[in-house]
Amino acid sequence: MAHIVILGAGIGGMPMAYELRSLLGPAEHITVVSNCATFHFVPSNPWVAVNWRKRAAIELEIAPCLARKGIAFDGVGAKRLRPERNEVELDDGRVLAYDFLVIATGPKLAFDEIPGLGPKGHTQSVCQIDHAVMAGQAWDRFVSAPGPVVVGAAQGASCFGPAYEFAFIMDTDLRRRKIRDRVPMTFVTSEPYVGHLGLAGVGDSKTMLESALRERHIKWICNARILAVEEGKMLVAEHDENGAVKKQHELPFVYSMVLPAFKGIDAVFGIDGLTNPRGFIVVDEHQRNPVFKNVYAVGVCVAIPPVEVTPVPTGAPKTGYMIESMVTATAHNIAAQLKGLQPDARATWNAICLADFGDGGIAFVALPQIPPRNVNWYAQGKWVHVAKLVFEKYFMRKMKKGMSEPIYEKYALKALGILRLKEK
């Protein structure tokens, strides 16, 4: 019996466990290790941060869900991986041996790269559920004494969609409260233009998102490098297309949320042959590390180069559809290796992004995510908000029941295909 260990129980790790169990049957031993006892549906964090959603609605106890499928769970986090010995040291000093390892630990949030950034400094975050809850408490205080808002994504960030989403959600919430007129809003981003999204744009995302920001009276600063954040003040250098500083901004705020750059978690950082200099896991086209051939990686922890060089550094986003395809390929490749075959499945690395505005939204479809693309499509409407709610409900159900079917391939792509046909 082989022992397959999955590090991380998020959007990548949980489906990974279920797909492996479904493909391998009961014979193999599967253990999921996380540093937290609960699963969180991260894409709904922005709703938690304006108190539209309660934490409990997007949180699940991991152990009972996995137990139903005969999958072991350890909630003590990984302290250090030793891939040359096929071992993971856990935070309490125990050592877990594995035959195959799948790393699905998401990102470490690099707030420390900018003085004053993050929940321990002066800006809020929606990246983790604890942060989103804190952001929601700060939002309650803010709406009783509103003032300027600064929202966006820092230099080196790769996750831009949620920054736009949160800007629009805040705008919707403030309009509903009839206090939008008291809140000047500025969107600050390292992207070279609005709608770049770390993807060199998707369809007409530039025009669409610019127009959405304009309609909602949200000013923007692109090619922005955040120098420091102080109490109520953000210092930003705006660069030109050659990377030279063209203007310095001092932006006052009463509320601010900024997506940081990501890097790899400490447990894997700096392992020769396994990670790149930012601590992301290097994988081949089969999601397998080229040096440690029993180690795979899925999700945000995977090293993917930026889509293009930008004046201020930006990264390529890793989104749900792409992660799902990494999971499916990894499950097949581990099954192949167990049979003594070579891995041959590849992830599609497609992207579908639903950017919710609270009262509508934009859907982007990029197949594949990295240009040039076969499909480069977007559409907007109230249905995007509804689609996102349906998606959350379905994903939570899938995690609770231990379903292994891929959602994007089976449903999302087909639903969006029908919409495209209707459009034509």
Ligand SMILES: Cc1cc2nc3c(=O)[nH]c(=O)nc-3n(C[C@H](O)[C@H](O)[C@H](O)COP(=O)(O)OP(=O)(O)OC[C@H]3O[C@@H](n4cnc5c(N)ncnc54)[C@H](O)[C@@H]3O)c2cc1C
């Ligand atoms: C705010 C936000 C909104 C997003 N919205 C969307 C969206 O609408 N659509 C979309 O397609 N994508 C979206 N994404 C991108 C992406 O889908 C998510 O980031 C997704 O959660 C990534 O999945 P993951 O499994 O790689 O990481 P995560 O879901 O973050 O899971 C990482 C797991 O690793 C665990 N872990 C961390 N450290 C350790 C350790 N030392 N030992 C053991 N376990 C550890 C964590 O507890 C967690 O369980 C969004 C991202 C963010 C931040």
